[in-house]
Amino acid sequence: MTMDLIASPQLLFSALVLGAGYALVGLGLNLVYGTMRLLNVGHGDLVMLGAYVAFWCFALTGLPPPLAAPLAAALGVLLAEALHRGLLHRLLGAGAERIEANSLLVFFGLSIIVQNLAALAFTASPRALRTLDDVVHVAGVAMTESRIVILLVALAVCGGVLIGLRATVWGLAIKAVIDNGRAAAVVGVDVPRVRRLALWAGFAIAGLAGALLAMVEQIGPFMGFPYTIAAFVVIILGGLGRLGGGVVAGLLLGFVQVYGVALTAPTFSSMLLYGTFVAVLLLRPQGLARAARIRS
Amino acid sequence: MTPRAGIAAGAALALAGAVPWLVGPYGLTIALNAAMWVALTVSWSILGGTAAYISLGHVAFYGLGAYVVVTSWQVLPLVVAVPLGGLVAGAFALTIGWPVLRVRGPYFVILTLGIAELVKYAVLNVEAALGASSRLLFGVPDNRTLYLATLGLAVLAIIVAALVRRSRLGAGLVAVREDEVTAETIGVPIGRYKVFAFALSAVIPGMVGGLMALRSAYFEPLQVFNPVISFTIVTMAVVGGAADARGPILGALLLVVVSELLWANAPQGYMIALGVLLIGFVVFAPGGITGALARPRP
Amino acid sequence: MNGLVVRDVGKSFGGVRALEGVDLDVAPGAIVGLMGANGAGKTTLFGVIAGNERADAGTITFEGRRIDGLRPDRVAALGIARTFQIVRPFRALSVRDNVLLAARFGRRPRDDDPAATTAAALADLGLAEQAGRPAGALTLAEQKRLELARAVATGARLVLVDEVMAGLNATEVAAMLDVIGRLHQDRRLTLLVVEHVMQALMRLAQRIVVLHQGRVIAEGEPATIAGDARVSEAYLGAAP
């Protein structure tokens, strides 16, 4: 492809939209992993549920997805609380060395349940909605309104969470728990409450992401799995529990896919994604953020 | 092995070998599934159970073995192609093993998942580049032959896994599971051991993949590189209790039987029931079947 | 010189110099003490000798062979074992299996009767009665002895002993001193001992090396070191 194309702001816009989506989905998972060491392989299914919330709100009442997003986030909080009361205290109590394998199993089970319940309730037929699909031209860049909304909301939420972590007491507490739960407890952080808050936030962000992505994706009960994989790739790449690192990694993957395709060929799109991930991990076994941490 | 256990194992093996003459054609397909999952899960446990390196990418080995057999179909006889599939899988594991096994914990889990996806897309691209868009396989062996071959691999996997557990290699891998730094400080060559075990745990899945590709007359890369296969292997091992030699066998057999019963009796809800079952396991038997069996001991 | 020879070893972590120009000799059969305030670089030096860390500069030889840059298992195979200041037992395994693993691996050529070696090491460290218990269930004093038992069972000729007396009460310290003394005599082990408990080190070591901020600042017999002004300054200066 030509150099004109590489320099095109159109590409930049697409890379940002894609990357912001990855960053947002990854951020939710990172909060849950960082504070609790839970491998939530059902994360993408929360995205799916959020997308259905947006779809039904739109189909039944005409409520546009950006306005349904808070509802999807609220559903995420409800599910987080239900999970917390029903299962997590048992899982977290079972000894640290088993948490990762066992949480993998629990969330794999939950994922299967949620997907199939959704299929029973909504059928597996793909759904889609049409909203905000006008194209706006700014400085030679064509942008679909829905994609602008996704970009802005995703960046705002990611930025808000990162700033909130630095600027608020709860944020500092979450950072402390991510860094070292035991030490945080010693200095008086209410670790169970902080974890619960992080779980709420993580699930809410996933639901919200789903509501936004419903504007541009087919919606179906089994749409979540690719988001789960993408979210894990993002947070591992950024360094587990490193929320800022994850956001950077998400954006990076958006750029790798868009610009990588422009520099090579579309057929390498997926290989670029996973290739970057694998290469970075082999060079830096703890993800991108590790090196930055040692320097600081 | 005690004499009693030896007799029991011999009887179980004789019974398993006689299955094609005892059950109908449909029963045979279930037995084939069981043999396949036992072979895969036990192989996985050679590294995953002893050293607790949870590979979520074993489908890469399965898929590579399948791809070798499919691409060499009617060029190489199966007695060559299937072991070759195993060798290719093992060689691949050996090649990526050194760098990959420096990565630990959840990073390793997701790294292996990523590698399997990378291999899947690489094979898809190769297939597209070759213009090999639809591969049909004619004259595949019947299920009886496939079953006996897969059963052989399952038994081989069990023997290899048992030998590994008894060997210095197995002891070293257990040390790795407990504390990698201490392990190498007392003299365990952890790098070599992990890579060797990783390769060993890849060979039989490669051969199993080669055999399973023959169950369907039509080859599609998305099917043999489906990440759900990796998830299922890990699920079976954890349900059985991966740290114990019997765990992966019990986990695989239990899930094959239970999911078959649920599937046949509740077509709408069996996946949901399976999900409930998995969660129930973690809640009520966090150490897997073997962990639960061992618990009464003080 | 046939024992351990460390020459001009340096090591940095992300800009922080943990070791700089360290020279150290440990003669065969000797007990050498290594002293220094927290952060002086003692544990880093152990890590560099045992292969857990890679030195940035300098050479290390043991019995005439270069060992710097070797992996820990290669170093162990040549006859060097270490204990960890913060104990690292294989918690889920029994005490016996902990030691047995060390006996099965450890030095080369391989031990042809690891079970006997294990039994002897457990007996020497007074852990025979605990052999069947999971290592995670031992008291701290017992876990410190397990560290030593494992090191001994590797068949090492040189054992790097890292603060096995820290956190123990007076009786336990006395017992540990006895144990180490006996190990040295009966097994003719060479020992390099890091210890915070000064009294203990003075009694045990024939020679003492003092590290301060990654450098060797003093070296000599215990009595000489005890009177060295730089040493007391380094210690007192470092005290809060």
Add this chain to the structure above:
Amino acid sequence: MHRRTFLALGVAGAALVAGAAHAADPVRIGFSIAQTGLFAQAAPSQMTAYEMWRDEVNAAGGLDVGSEQRAIEFVWYDDESNPTKAAQIYEKLITDDKVDLLLAPWGTPTHLAVAGTLEKYGFPMVGNTAASVAIRQVAPGNIWFPTSAIPDKIGPALAALARSTGVTKAAIIANVLPFSQENLEYLVPALGAEGIEVVINESYPPDIADMTTLLTAIKDSGADGVIALSYPADSFLYMGQAKEIGVAAPFQFLLVGPTIAAFADAFGPVADNVVTLGHWSPHQAAWGRAKPFYDAYVLSFGMKPDYLDTALAYMSCEILQQAVAKAGLDKDALRATIASETFDTINGPVKFDGVENAITPTAFLQLQGGEMHLIWPADVATAAYKPR
């Protein structure tokens, strides 16, 4: 607790299967469905056709088996989108459940996997949602494919259509999955034969997340025809991003996707005049059964049928129904009847030559004002082609 859950689910499942039966001695028809896995999103388009057909037949007094009318009862299992599992299921349906008749599973690999089982037991089955040149390699006699969407025919027909609409420069983008690649193989030479220059020919993986580069290149290439050999997910991506970037080629073809109801929901007028693969439309007045089927479907399910898959699935039911009415349930008689008779379907008459449908032509649909019209070939067309 597990036991109780298991029993409860078992009872629920049994009740579900039994719910449809109201005759004392129903005809049991077996099939597998891709309820979970890769094909799960596509399978409902087939299942709904089966359900509708069963309900219609039962409401009319049952299936005519030659001598009497008997209610239809389905026996089905989830094949998890796994062809091997599907083959296993058909083995079970035939030997264990001893069903009277079979309907098809979803997808090409699944059909091909099941073909061996049918052959082994000499059990006839009318297929539907399989589309590959590979189906011709299947031994004829027990399986038939009513589809006319076979890549070696699609390629030349599509090239001819493109030529007829005035395309001179074509840009091709293709998914790397088999159906797309098979089409690519036959399309490129056919375009050459029609004198159409291929200015872009790129393949992409099934989970491609962004097409900006591809579509910008297409826009800049001056191609007046875009042929996207796409699957549903990438058809959605194409449509959304082509609008954003402003791909203005008058001829735009998407292989699989636009026939799905959700596609029109997602794009509305944006997708107008997009051309796609399909040989059925409710607007073809010559096919008397077409419009009533469409109306009944919309009434039952509240959405439009998939013009390709739902139509094919329903056709396979019609063929089976008519064959059974003539030959009864005897396998040999049924086999001979399916192989030789002409059947009246929602897609007009169907007659098999070997495993293939010898009558229905390879055809193309165009979305015009939200309606799917046949635009090619001329003898079945329901509307004239419109440029975008």
